[in-house]
Amino acid sequence: MTTKEIATRLAELCQQGQYEAAQKELYADDVVSIEPYATPDFDKETKGLSNILEKGHKFESMVEAFHSSKVSEPLVTGNSIAFILSMDVTMKGKDRMTFDEICVYQVKDGKVVSEQFFM
Template structure:
């Protein structure tokens, strides 16, 4: 797959809330996920597809409801792309989060996402 195809497929799956499917289909086994900062729930950096999938499951276990999810069209370069994700969620602890992240992705020579990084 080309970087453009990967970007469009990731956006398509994320808009459907199919994050784990996107990870299993598009991410390299040795990929890295970088958060804006470490928190009580998540490390700043998560390495490996299995660990990233577990991080996603942990996030889902904390969310009571997704009130809104919007993903922008991707901006694509040679081996990287970016999009924004806007999420309005209610957490199980009743906190309300309304946030937009800039999500960047780097694609390796094998056509798999090797690094994802999020910015607030």
């Protein structure tokens, strides 16, 4: 797949809330995920597809309700993809909240090799 094709598919799956499906289909086994900062719940950097899938399960277990999500049209240049992800969620034990983040991906050999999030 080209970077543009990956961007389109990634945005499509994320818009549908199918994050794990996107990761399994589009990510390399040695992918790296970088969060804006380390928290008690998540490390700043996670390496490997299986660890990233586990991180996703952990995040989902912390959510009481997903109300909506929106993904902007992806921007593509060279081997880089970026889009804005907006989520409206209620975390367990907390008030409902909306957050936006810029998601940046690097592609190599037809697979996502890194993801980084900016809030």
